[in-house]
Amino acid sequence: METVTVNASASYPVHIGGGLLEKAGELIAGVTKSRTCAVITDTTVERLYAAPVCRSLQDAGFRVYLHAFPAGEQNKRLGTFGGMLEFLAENRLTRSDFVVALGGGVTGDMAGFAAAAYQRGVGYIQIPTTFLAASDSSVGGKTAIDLSAGKNLAGAFHQPKMVICDTDTFKTLPEDAFADGVAETLKHGLIADADFYRFLMTGDVHSQIDGVVRRNVEIKAAVVGEDEREHGRRRLLNFGHTLGHAIEKCSGYTVTHGHAVATGMVLATRAAERLGYSPAGTLEAVTAACRRFRLPTACPYTAPELYAAATGDKKRDGGSIDVVALEEIGRAKTVRLDMEGLRAFTEAAL
Ligand code: NAD
Ligand code: GLY
Numbered sequence: 001m002e003t004v005t006v007n008a009s010a011s012y013p014v015h016i017g018g019g020l021l022e023k024a025g026e027l028i029a030g031v032t033k034s035r036t037c038a039v040i041t042d043t044t045v046e047r048l049y050a051a052p053v054c055r056s057l058q059d060a061g062f063r064v065y066l067h068a069f070p071a072g073e074q075n076k077r078l079g080t081f082g083g084m085l086e087f088l089a090e091n092r093l094t095r096s097d098f099v100v101a102l103g104g105g106v107t108g109d110m111a112g113f114a115a116a117a118y119q120r121g122v123g124y125i126q127i128p129t130t131f132l133a134a135s136d137s138s139v140g141g142k143t144a145i146d147l148s149a150g151k152n153l154a155g156a157f158h159q160p161k162m163v164i165c166d167t168d169t170f171k172t173l174p175e176d177a178f179a180d181g182v183a184e185t186l187k188h189g190l191i192a193d194a195d196f197y198r199f200l201m202t203g204d205v206h207s208q209i210d211g212v213v214r215r216n217v218e219i220k221a222a223v224v225g226e227d228e229r230e231h232g233r234r235r236l237l238n239f240g241h242t243l244g245h246a247i248e249k250c251s252g253y254t255v256t257h258g259h260a261v262a263t264g265m266v267l268a269t270r271a272a273e274r275l276g277y278s279p280a281g282t283l284e285a286v287t288a289a290c291r292r293f294r295l296p297t298a299c300p301y302t303a304p305e306l307y308a309a310a311t312g313d314k315k316r317d318g319g320s321i322d323v324v325a326l327e328e329i330g331r332a333k334t335v336r337l338d339m340e341g342l343r344a345f346t347e348a349a350l
Contacts, residue, residue, distance in 0.1 A: 002214050006139060006221040008228040010159045014139055014217050016210055020166035021052045021127070025060025028100070028125055031161050036063045036097040037125075038088055040111035042071035045103040045129050048172055053102055053127065065091045069110075073146070073253040076106045078154075081145045084114040088122075098123040098161070104130035104177075105137035105257065109155070112143030116158035126160045129169040131181025131209075132258050135188075135216035138163045140224040140234075146253070150312040151245045157229060163217075167209050180258025182293040183240075185212060187265060188219040190286060191236050194330030201289060236332045238315060239324040240265030242342075243299075243349060246309035250301045262295035267306075267349035272325035274348040277335050282326050299350060307346045311339065 001017035015027060028037075037057065041050055046068040054064045067087040069080045088099070101111035101124055108126050115124035126138035144155025170178060182205065189197030196215055205212050220237070227234040244264025247255055269286045272278035290297050299306070315321055321342055322334040337345055 004217045007225045008159055012162050014163040016165045016213050018168045020164050022056050024053050024164055025056035029060045034096045035061055037100055038065045039100045039102055040067050041102040042107050043068050044071040076146050088118045095119045100125045102127045105133045108133050108138050109144050113155050116156035123161045126163040128165050131170050131178050132184055134165040134213050135181050136184040139217055139220050179293050179295055180256050183258035183262040183295055185216055186289045187239050188216050191239050191332035192219045197329050235322050235334050240268050242310050242313050242323050243267045246306045249309040250305050259296055262290045263299050266297045271345045271348035277325035285329050303347045303350050307343050
């Protein structure tokens with residue numbers, strides 16, 4: 001097991017390795033005095049992994065309540081979130097009890113938000129079971145649900161007490177779901193670590209999965225440690241996300257987050273190159289990376305469709321929005337655009 005420590009408003013460990021689900025109870029017992037928890041998961045992950053996690057918690061002396069919601073981004077919404085809060089209340093969880101978010105980013109974001117809201121905040125543990133959640137969403141404390149107007153529009157910053165990433169769980173991930181995690185991994189290399197990008201372009205991600213997750217977590221932890229609430233540097237983690245979120249919304253959330261981010265990175269880089277924010281050759285490097293992992297590089301939507309979806313993005317601040325451009329591979333900057341600038345950026349992206 002390897003451990004990375006996140007030092008934000010709270011410090012917490014991110015444990016990474018194989019076989020960790022069975023050790024979850026023992027690990028969690030070290031960070032809480034409570035002996036009652038609610039495990040929140042989706043129906044797919046419930047079938048695969050709820051039993052070993054609940055057993056491990058029970059063996060460590062915890063009383064466990066299990067709640068499962070239907071899997072998928074389409075269910076990352078108010079009704080599902082409300083169901084989680086009602087479940088916690090019905091089972092009389094108290095302020096000192098805690099939530100265990102077991103699953104992908106949809107579960108982690110929603111269960112984390114439920115933990116932030118229930119009784120004005122209870123503790124929670126992230127147990128990510130997708131490559132994307134392990135490498136990105138389980139770390140950093142952003143929790144959210146989608147609203148009809150757009151993605152992640154209601155949420156809270158709420159740091160977990162611990163993250164337990166059992167990389168053996170990735171063995172049951174469909175190839176496309178694994179590729180979703182590759183997209184955020186490429187993002188980390190492209191914005192922050194050229195050597196990591198070069199490894200991803202030549203090395204074998206599967207055989208070195210623990211090290212790859214660890215590097216992702218180190219990169220994210222460094223950013224979050226400096227700018228937890230996204231006033232500055234954390235915005236760089238949104239590379240590809242303004243247009244990526246627009247693609248997700250235009251598709252009615254049938255295009256997954258990682259796939260949309262891959263296309264969003266290509267589109268943003270095409271616009272950045274054309275408008276002079278990124279040097280020539282950057283688009284080629286981003287496109288080649290996505291192609292290597294069979295991630296999509298073309299967008300089925302028009303510029304007006306993307307622009308309309310992007311103006312609802314939560315990254316908009318009054319009349320302006322920050323987009324991220326690569327200065328070189330491994331280094332990124334934000335570019336502030338007004339709404340006309342965003343329209344021009346979207347047109348240049350296609
Ligand atoms: P997801 O949670 O929907 O999981 C993808 C699918 O895989 C689901 O159907 C799930 O049931 C299934 N699954 C999960 N683990 C499995 C396993 N081990 N084996 C087989 N199937 C498994 O999606 P995701 O890609 O994990 O996360 C995407 C979400 O994360 C988006 O909502 C996105 O907005 C969010 N996100 C949040 C942050 C953050 O910082 N909070 C960062 C990036 C992404
Ligand atoms: N995924 C963007 C962030 O955590 O800030």
